Amino acid sequence: MKSYGQYCALARGLDVIGDRWTLLIVRELLAGPCRYSELLEGLPGIATNLLADRLRGLEKHGVVARDAQGRYQLTAWGQGLAEPVHAIARWAAPLMAAPPGDNAFRSSWLALPVAVIFDGTDPGRPPLTIEVRTGDTPLTIESRHGQVRVVPGPAMSPDLVLTGPPDGIIGVLMGALDQASAVSRGVTTHGDLRQLARLRKPPGSVRHR
Amino acid sequence: MKSYGQYCALARGLDVIGDRWTLLIVRELLAGPCRYSELLEGLPGIATNLLADRLRGLEKHGVVARDAQGRYQLTAWGQGLAEPVHAIARWAAPLMAAPPGDNAFRSSWLALPVAVIFDGTDPGRPPLTIEVRTGDTPLTIESRHGQVRVVPGPAMSPDLVLTGPPDGIIGVLMGALDQASAVSRGVTTHGDLRQLARLRKPPGSVRHR
DNA sequence: CTGCATCCGGGCCGATACTG
DNA sequence: CAGTATCGGCCCGGATGCAG
Numbered sequence: 110m111k112s113y114g115q116y117c118a119l120a121r122g123l124d125v126i127g128d129r130w131t132l133l134i135v136r137e138l139l140a141g142p143c144r145y146s147e148l149l150e151g152l153p154g155i156a157t158n159l160l161a162d163r164l165r166g167l168e169k170h171g172v173v174a175r176d177a178q179g180r181y182q183l184t185a186w187g188q189g190l191a192e193p194v195h196a197i198a199r200w201a202a203p204l205m206a207a208p209p210g211d212n213a214f215r216s217s218w219l220a221l222p223v224a225v226i227f228d229g230t231d232p233g234r235p236p237l238t239i240e241v242r243t244g245d246t247p248l249t250i251e252s253r254h255g256q257v258r259v260v261p262g263p264a265m266s267p268d269l270v271l272t273g274p275p276d277g278i279i280g281v282l283m284g285a286l287d288q289a290s291a292v293s294r295g296v297t298t299h300g301d302l303r304q305l306a307r308l309r310k311p312p313g314s315v316r317h318r
Numbered sequence: 319m320k321s322y323g324q325y326c327a328l329a330r331g332l333d334v335i336g337d338r339w340t341l342l343i344v345r346e347l348l349a350g351p352c353r354y355s356e357l358l359e360g361l362p363g364i365a366t367n368l369l370a371d372r373l374r375g376l377e378k379h380g381v382v383a384r385d386a387q388g389r390y391q392l393t394a395w396g397q398g399l400a401e402p403v404h405a406i407a408r409w410a411a412p413l414m415a416a417p418p419g420d421n422a423f424r425s426s427w428l429a430l431p432v433a434v435i436f437d438g439t440d441p442g443r444p445p446l447t448i449e450v451r452t453g454d455t456p457l458t459i460e461s462r463h464g465q466v467r468v469v470p471g472p473a474m475s476p477d478l479v480l481t482g483p484p485d486g487i488i489g490v491l492m493g494a495l496d497q498a499s500a501v502s503r504g505v506t507t508h509g510d511l512r513q514l515a516r517l518r519k520p521p522g523s524v525r526h527r
Numbered sequence: 528c529t530g531c532a533t534c535c536g537g538g539c540c541g542a543t544a545c546t547g
Numbered sequence: 548c549a550g551t552a553t554c555g556g557c558c559c560g561g562a563t564g565c566a567g
Binding site for chain 1: 409
């Protein structure tokens with residue numbers, strides 16, 4: 110992309126990450142190192158040459174590097190994009206109220222709303238294991254040591270199991286849907302939904318970065 | 319722009335603000351309502367039809383609205399873009415170490431680094447008035463009631479006056495340049511630079527949103 | 528003068544085919 | 548598996564036109 114040619118941090122930042130698809134590539138890499146084919150799989154709709162172009166650009170700018178196995182991973186500076194990405198996702202949360210329609214979905218993308226909803230470290234947050242069955246593959250949300258993280262695959266002995274379409278799952282995780290609304294959205298639950306509320310941050314609490 | 323077609327908050331957000339120039343238009347509007355011609359002036363390099371296109375798109379999506387005088391302004395939702403914009407600017411701060419070269423610059427763009435450096439409300443922050451003479455027009459940084467804001471135009475009786483090129487000014491505001499380095503960067507100061515340090519946030523302090 | 532619309536050349540995007 | 552090559556089409560950028 111052509112540079113904006115402006116001496117402004119926003120413009121110079123967008124010179125690096127403003128290209129189409131670039132931040133979505135970063136979203137994939139925020140989950141950990143990825144092979145080229147994994148990126149293609151996680152970015153339905155991208156053309157292969159564009160993915161190669163973007164990765165070259167990100168590597169040139171020092172956002173992405175190759176590891177020993179040739180996988181792509183974020184540099185320390187690239188990891189810093191978690192905050193802009195979360196900020197955009199938080200701002201765009203109202204857009205998720207519209208149903209997926211024919212939009213593509215990968216269950217790994219749930220890591221983003223989970224990071225936004227269960228942000229930061231909270232010593233008072235209880236441990237909990239949630240298995241989520243939606244999209245292409247099951248996934249586990251784990252609350253441990255006051256932090257919430259997402260790992261691929263099913264859980265061994267989950268406290269809560271959520272099954273259903275992605276919009277319903279996100280509504281339940283956000284706390285926007287109660288048990289009855291969740292059912293009407295096609296979400297079936299095994300376990301007590303109220304455990305989720307204890308994972309969310311109380312409003313006005315201190316943010317840890 | 320074509321939609322990414324993904325059920326993901328980041329992708330859906332970028333469907334709205336991911337187009338080229340869009341976030342720079344938002345940057346301008348974060349300073350307050352703007353006429354079309356003011357936007358053109360603050361966005362050197364943009365084509366007039368693109369500005370019109372982007373404004374239409376932002377209006378359609380509910381990010382921007384017209385006020386009684388026909389000026390463009392952010393909606394309540396659009397104001398929420400301050401956080402993503404600040405997050406990108408914070409991430410891109412290292413890119414500002416490279417000198418402006420032939421990049422364009424507007425002194426009003428200093429509002430962004432000022433918002434990032436002197437973020438939030440801090441009751442312990444002393445009142446202070448700084449006049450900055452750089453770029454196209456002078457501008458005043460005011461610390462009042464624990465908050466720091468930028469207003470156009472010179473100050474009546476500033477505690478500190480900074481004159482010089484934009485990269486030097488930003489270095490001084492960040493605290494990256496001491497008095498001697500500032501001079502070597504072409505910045506002349508009237509007043510005590512140490513007053514600036516009292517405006518910056520102590521690391522690890524609580525963030526208020 | 529403000530606030531756009533139109534036109535057009537060039538470059539980027541998107542889909543497919545192909546290769547080491 | 549991990550990209551490169553190619554090509555049509557759309558979007559971007561710059562100049563110009565024009566209505567209120």
